[in-house]
Amino acid sequence: MKSSNIKAVTHGVSLQDRWQKHGHKGGVLWFTGLSGSGKSTLAMALESTLFANKFEVFTLDGDNLRHGLNGNLGFSPQDRSENIRRAGEVASLFAQSGLLVITAFISPYVADRTRVRELVGDGFHEVHLDPGLATCEARDPKGLYKKARAGEISDFTGVSSPYEAPERPEVRIDTARQSIEQSVAQLVAYVEKVFRISDI
Amino acid sequence: MKSSNIKAVTHGVSLQDRWQKHGHKGGVLWFTGLSGSGKSTLAMALESTLFANKFEVFTLDGDNLRHGLNGNLGFSPQDRSENIRRAGEVASLFAQSGLLVITAFISPYVADRTRVRELVGDGFHEVHLDPGLATCEARDPKGLYKKARAGEISDFTGVSSPYEAPERPEVRIDTARQSIEQSVAQLVAYVEKVFRISDI
Numbered sequence: 001m002k003s004s005n006i007k008a009v010t011h012g013v014s015l016q017d018r019w020q021k022h023g024h025k026g027g028v029l030w031f032t033g034l035s036g037s038g039k040s041t042l043a044m045a046l047e048s049t050l051f052a053n054k055f056e057v058f059t060l061d062g063d064n065l066r067h068g069l070n071g072n073l074g075f076s077p078q079d080r081s082e083n084i085r086r087a088g089e090v091a092s093l094f095a096q097s098g099l100l101v102i103t104a105f106i107s108p109y110v111a112d113r114t115r116v117r118e119l120v121g122d123g124f125h126e127v128h129l130d131p132g133l134a135t136c137e138a139r140d141p142k143g144l145y146k147k148a149r150a151g152e153i154s155d156f157t158g159v160s161s162p163y164e165a166p167e168r169p170e171v172r173i174d175t176a177r178q179s180i181e182q183s184v185a186q187l188v189a190y191v192e193k194v195f196r197i198s199d200i
Numbered sequence: 201m202k203s204s205n206i207k208a209v210t211h212g213v214s215l216q217d218r219w220q221k222h223g224h225k226g227g228v229l230w231f232t233g234l235s236g237s238g239k240s241t242l243a244m245a246l247e248s249t250l251f252a253n254k255f256e257v258f259t260l261d262g263d264n265l266r267h268g269l270n271g272n273l274g275f276s277p278q279d280r281s282e283n284i285r286r287a288g289e290v291a292s293l294f295a296q297s298g299l300l301v302i303t304a305f306i307s308p309y310v311a312d313r314t315r316v317r318e319l320v321g322d323g324f325h326e327v328h329l330d331p332g333l334a335t336c337e338a339r340d341p342k343g344l345y346k347k348a349r350a351g352e353i354s355d356f357t358g359v360s361s362p363y364e365a366p367e368r369p370e371v372r373i374d375t376a377r378q379s380i381e382q383s384v385a386q387l388v389a390y391v392e393k394v395f396r397i398s399d400i
Contacts, residue, residue: 012248013257021251048212051221056256057213058297068319069289089269090290097258099297119268 018098022056024195026098027123028091029187030116032107032166034158035144036136037129038175038183039104045184047102050191055100060091062105075155081112088116095123100195108163125194127187128169131176133158218298222256224395226298227323228291229387230316232307232366234358235344236336237329238375238383239304245384247302250391255300260291262305275355281312288316295323300395308363325394327387328369331376333358 094101148156348356
């Protein structure tokens with residue numbers, strides 16, 4: 001930490017106040033999985049459903065974030081870690097504002113995800129989207145696996161860069177066997193159980 | 201931009217939907233001013249009042265952010281610019297989630313603030329807290345001016361590092377002449393006028 005002469009300022013509005021206003025706790029649904037595992041698609045569908053169910057919800061997407069905050073990072077192991085560190089810090093800020101934030105990053109390294117889990121605390125819930133590499137590569141929605149196999153992209157997760165699967169994610173979804181609708185239903189049930197504050 | 205093979209994903213919930221739900225537009229109230237100008241104090245007081253008035257509001261504070269997202273940055277001109285670039289990107293993400301975000305950063309350089317203004321667009325409103333350097337130095341709530349004058353802190357804005365005042369901020373507040381309550385009232389009136397969506 002280079003910053004010094006810094007003291008944290010207490011917010012005027014407590015987290016409890018924010019939760020009561022929203023009718024649910026804030027926190028982070030951290031999606032992790034290979035390219036093509038359905039992270040962004042499922043995140044956007046879940047966001048729509050939760051918003052319709054009166055949740056304060058927002059999605060942080062790897063693709064979107066890399067255009068802005070993390071636009072000065074590449075795909076080396078060091079840059080990937082910094083990418084996830086920043087994403088985790090932003091997710092934590094959203095959770096502090098009382099929102100339920102869905103994040104959709106490949107986030108291939110256990111150490112990086114563990115650091116975010118420790119930062120966010122109880123509000124962190126890991127969701128592993130795992131249709132298997134073969135399915136992701138067959139889908140190849142952006143044609144990236146093809147380029148990676150051809151050597152046109154280096155450091156591509158699952159091909160030329162490792163993916164470290166979570167051992168004990170809070171939720172595991174086989175997006176090869178389940179439809180998007182089924183996966184959304186599974187996650188909505190989980191969110192209602194874990195985040196909703198009952199009136200009584 | 202180092203990132204490639206990236207395409208932006210469309211959110212499932214529109215900004216208009218979020219604004220309608222909240223009863224107000226999202227955006228950024230960007231406080232700028234010297235250390236001791238009252239940014240954090242006023243931000244927290246304003247946040248409390250707006251929350252009580254049913255706004256979805258959150259404060260990003262220079263002190264808080266430097267513990268986390270920007271903890272690996274110092275106070276060189278280059279690091280200050282990167283500090284504000286990241287803060288601006290995060291503020292923009294909050295605005296995209298429909299929140300009204302108050303930011304409290306010294307943000308001494310015109311170029312950095314202009315970049316955030318261009319990023320956020322119409323929702324960006326600059327608030328210059330300007331009690332004058334003499335008042336800030338007399339207050340010296342953290343004892344930093346004293347240390348800076350003694351040469352114990354380098355690159356200290358207003359003493360050994362420049363502060364470039366905004367020429368045309370949306371709001372200018374003389375926090376030496378006004379009480380905190382008066383300044384909050386001035387800003388609440390501005391926010392109600394600019395951000396509130398009327399029912400009719």
